[in-house]
Amino acid sequence: MKYLLAIIITLSIGFSTSGQQQNFDTVRIRPVKITDQIFMLKGSGGNIGVMIGKDGTLMIDDQFAPLANKINGAIKTLDPGEIRFLVNTHLHGDHSGSNENFKRMGVTIVAHDMVRDRLSKEQKSRTGQVTPPREKDALPVITFADKLNFHLNDEDIELIHLDPAHTDGDVAIHFIKADVYHMGDMFVTYGYPYIDYGSGGSINGFITTLDKLLAMMNDNTKIIPGHGELSTKADMKKFRDRLADIRDQVAAALKKGKKVEEITGLGITDKYEAEWGKGFLKGKDFVLGIAENLKPPAK
Numbered sequence: 001m002k003y004l005l006a007i008i009i010t011l012s013i014g015f016s017t018s019g020q021q022q023n024f025d026t027v028r029i030r031p032v033k034i035t036d037q038i039f040m041l042k043g044s045g046g047n048i049g050v051m052i053g054k055d056g057t058l059m060i061d062d063q064f065a066p067l068a069n070k071i072n073g074a075i076k077t078l079d080p081g082e083i084r085f086l087v088n089t090h091l092h093g094d095h096s097g098s099n100e101n102f103k104r105m106g107v108t109i110v111a112h113d114m115v116r117d118r119l120s121k122e123q124k125s126r127t128g129q130v131t132p133p134r135e136k137d138a139l140p141v142i143t144f145a146d147k148l149n150f151h152l153n154d155e156d157i158e159l160i161h162l163d164p165a166h167t168d169g170d171v172a173i174h175f176i177k178a179d180v181y182h183m184g185d186m187f188v189t190y191g192y193p194y195i196d197y198g199s200g201g202s203i204n205g206f207i208t209t210l211d212k213l214l215a216m217m218n219d220n221t222k223i224i225p226g227h228g229e230l231s232t233k234a235d236m237k238k239f240r241d242r243l244a245d246i247r248d249q250v251a252a253a254l255k256k257g258k259k260v261e262e263i264t265g266l267g268i269t270d271k272y273e274a275e276w277g278k279g280f281l282k283g284k285d286f287v288l289g290i291a292e293n294l295k296p297p298a299k
Contacts, residue, residue, distance in 0.1 A: 017065050017093035017134070024066040029074035032230060035178050037153060040224045041074055043067055045094035049087075049173065049182040052079035053153025059107075060087045060182045060224075061095040061175055068101035082108070083102050083107050085150070087159060088140060089184025089226065090167045091115045091199065099138040109142035110148070114169030118199060136266040166193065166226075168200025172213055182224040185275050187236050188208065189228025191279025192269075192286040193243070195293070203247050203290045210240040242272060250290045260291040 022044060029043040031050075041048035045063030048071065057079055062071060075083060088096045088111035096119070099109055116139050118273040123131040142148075151156040158174040166185040173182040186209055187192065195201040217223075225231055249268045258266070269276070269283030277283055 002098065016161055017097035017138075022064070024064065024070075027067060029067070029070045031074060031078060034180055034224075034230065035220055037155065038175055038178055038180050039078055040230060041071065043071065045097065046089070046185065046226050047182075047224050047228070048091075050075055050078060051153060051157075051175065052081070052157065052175070053155070054081075055153045056082045058085045058087070058150065058152055058157070059102075061084060061089055061184070062086060062098035062102055063094060064097040065101060066263060068098040072100060072102075072105065084152075085110055085256035087111065087171065088115050089173070089182065089186075090170050091118045091166075092185070092196070095184065095226070096134075096138070102150045103137040107142040108142060109138075110142040110144075110159070112169040112171050113143045114167070114200065115171075116140045118167075118169065123199070140193070146282035156297045160213070160289045162212050163205035164200045165195075165206040165209040166201050167196045172209075174216070178222075179220060181213070182222070183213075183226060183236075186213075187223065187225045187231070187239060189225050189235070189239075190229060191276035192272075192281040192283065193239075194281055195289060197289060197293055203243070203293050207240060207244050207247060210236065210243070214240065242276075245288065246272075247290055247294075250287055251294055254291065254294055254296075260288065260295055263291045264288050289291055 027044045029041055032040040034040060037051050037053055039050045041050060043063055044067060046061045049060035051058045057075060086102050086107045086109045103109055119134040119139055141207055146161050148159040156176040158176060159173060160172045170184055170186050191200055195203060195206060219233060221233050223231040223236055246268055250263055253263050253266060264284040264287055268287050273283050
């Protein structure tokens with residue numbers, strides 16, 4: 001349990017809206033071109049998606065509050081027109097921290113129903129960490145349960161919510177004609193993904209969501225991960241298969257009667273540690289979280 005407690009405390013700092021421990025003066029917002037209309041912006045926090053065009057700009061996620069002006073400036077170098085819509089892929093502050101700032105610039109915020117619900121209330125983690133409600137300007141003004149469509153800049157855009165995965169309010173964004181997806185933190189390339197069980201996340205839902213989205217993709221699909229570099233379907237399939245392998249081994253150990261605290265010593269993630277262990281989340285932390293998520297409820 002000590003592994004999981006330590007990582008949750010660390011991540012709660014990283015997911016805060018202001019990112020207090022970071023020096024944002026040195027952060028550069030760097031555009032990566034995907035198509036003539038669609039870009040990925042890298043900075044500090046989750047990757048931002050941007051679609052430009054004559055109907056106005058749509059952006060996906062907005063990193064931390066102190067970066068709002070830099071992000072706005074970077075977008076305006078791509079297209080000086082109006083930013084009309086901001087989609088939050090989920091609630092975490094490294095993806096939604098600038099909501100207030102963009103709302104005050106006249107941008108309409110869109111997200112899943114659970115994102116507005118969680119942002120509007122005090123959130124308390126399993127370790128007792130308390131996140132206060134966000135102010136009114138941070139809240140999405142358009143929300144949906146399962147699917148929402150945009151038709152903008154001669155592009156058809158699907159916002160898709162499937163199963164509880166990274167959180168219970170995750171949204172994937174699909175630019176249909178361009179065949180580009182923004183996955184939020186349902187797919188990352190830094191290593192073991194953080195699953196926010198306290199915000200409704202689920203290892204089983206994580207995998208079923210990836211399965212459903214992979215079935216919609218092809219070998220030419222381009223994928224913006226929540227964190228990391230532009231990726232392909234093959235990259236996401238590899239990620240999914242590793243999660244399923246780890247999940248299946250944890251489930252089998254639990255079925256054999258292993259206690260949750262014993263599972264971290266089984267070496268389940270040893271073969272992935274050289275690559276995935278370079279991230280902030282280590283294999284033992286990841287396995288422990290899965291075991292806690294899968295264990296049968298106490299009678």
